[in-house]
Amino acid sequence: MQRRVHADEGMRKGSDVHQPYVRSETGIVGQVDARAVPRYAGIGTFARLPLRHEVDDYDIAVAGVPFDSGVTYRPGARFGPSAIRQASRLLKPYHPALDVAPFATKQVVDAGDIAANPFDIDAAVDEIRAGVLGLLTRPEQRVVLLGGDHTIALPALQAINAVHGPVALVHFDAHLDTWDTYFGAPCTHGTPFRRASEQNLLVKDRSAHVGIRGSLYDRADLLEDAELGFTVVHCRDIDRIGVDGVIERVLERVGDHPVYVSIDIDVLDPAFAPGTGTPEIGGMTSRELVAVLRAMRELTIVGADVVEVAPAYDQAEVTAVAGANIAYELITLMADS
Ligand SMILES: [Mn+2]
Numbered sequence: 001m002q003r004r005v006h007a008d009e010g011m012r013k014g015s016d017v018h019q020p021y022v023r024s025e026t027g028i029v030g031q032v033d034a035r036a037v038p039r040y041a042g043i044g045t046f047a048r049l050p051l052r053h054e055v056d057d058y059d060i061a062v063a064g065v066p067f068d069s070g071v072t073y074r075p076g077a078r079f080g081p082s083a084i085r086q087a088s089r090l091l092k093p094y095h096p097a098l099d100v101a102p103f104a105t106k107q108v109v110d111a112g113d114i115a116a117n118p119f120d121i122d123a124a125v126d127e128i129r130a131g132v133l134g135l136l137t138r139p140e141q142r143v144v145l146l147g148g149d150h151t152i153a154l155p156a157l158q159a160i161n162a163v164h165g166p167v168a169l170v171h172f173d174a175h176l177d178t179w180d181t182y183f184g185a186p187c188t189h190g191t192p193f194r195r196a197s198e199q200n201l202l203v204k205d206r207s208a209h210v211g212i213r214g215s216l217y218d219r220a221d222l223l224e225d226a227e228l229g230f231t232v233v234h235c236r237d238i239d240r241i242g243v244d245g246v247i248e249r250v251l252e253r254v255g256d257h258p259v260y261v262s263i264d265i266d267v268l269d270p271a272f273a274p275g276t277g278t279p280e281i282g283g284m285t286s287r288e289l290v291a292v293l294r295a296m297r298e299l300t301i302v303g304a305d306v307v308e309v310a311p312a313y314d315q316a317e318v319t320a321v322a323g324a325n326i327a328y329e330l331i332t333l334m335a336d337s
Helices: 077-090 121-135 151-165 192-198 219-229 235-254 286-294 318-336
Strands: 002-006 021-024 031-032 058-063 108-113 142-147 168-171 207-212 230-234 259-264 301-307
Touching: 002 207, 058 077, 058 121, 058 219, 058 318, 077 301, 121 142, 121 151, 142 151, 142 318, 151 192, 151 235, 151 259, 151 301, 168 192, 168 235, 219 230, 230 235, 235 286, 259 318, 286 318, 301 318
Parallel strands: 058 108, 058 142, 142 301, 168 207, 168 259, 207 230, 259 301
Antiparallel strands: 002 021, 021 031
16 A cells, blocks of 8 residues: 655655655655646656655666767667656556566665766766766665667676676667677677677676667678677567567576666667667567566566667657666566565
């Protein structure tokens, strides 16, 4: 059971926010009460959750990373966090498929955006790593990052590594993102997982790409990716082995290692996520993606991101709604463990 309270009731002294949050019986501050303030009203934090400074402590922090200087094609993912937050207003407190009320089980907050230099990728990587580390004040805490382009996964993994050591990676994407350099640049949205592998941020042979498809530069792209220690669940495999087969391969690959989940929204077919930088036809449906995610509830997910939502190419918030709901799935998985 939940009751309505005002933010200034039991909130840190000096808080200037006066929105009626729902509070659990154990004192966890949840969403702004939609029975008191309509979902389309009020300040748009993620899922209308409290800001970090409005609560004493938190278990799960949602943070935006509005950085897109690592893109190779369409820019615009720097506006992803704002669009995802706006589209997250419809998220409700109970997840029936997993039978979890994430915002009453764990203290979830919106930690705002991590500011990153738009003109200097190396500086941005340092800033994002420091920003994520700043959210991990104890090992039990979790982060869900809203990108931004896929470059941000590298500093996120660096920060996760500093707390947890090497992790398994489950990477949903149309693309491998293990290329070496582009125009001489080692750090772009096409390279984070090669760099992560080189920097020993991943447990060897425990990582998987899911949803890979589309044209490549060369057959060697796949061979080099395998040498780096990744396994690939191609999108066409889903037709053959089904969602259950994909789940089996992912769970077997990860084993009992702590895992980081990185979700490029372009893993979804452009029909489900048109607002992204490098769309590829023949992708996953959003229903397939959430089915695979929900099967990961037994895993220890220590961090996650949803990246590459580029609102300028979106239609009727289709992509932003997908991004918001995928972030909700990730939070629910973390709250459940
Ligand atoms: Mn990607």
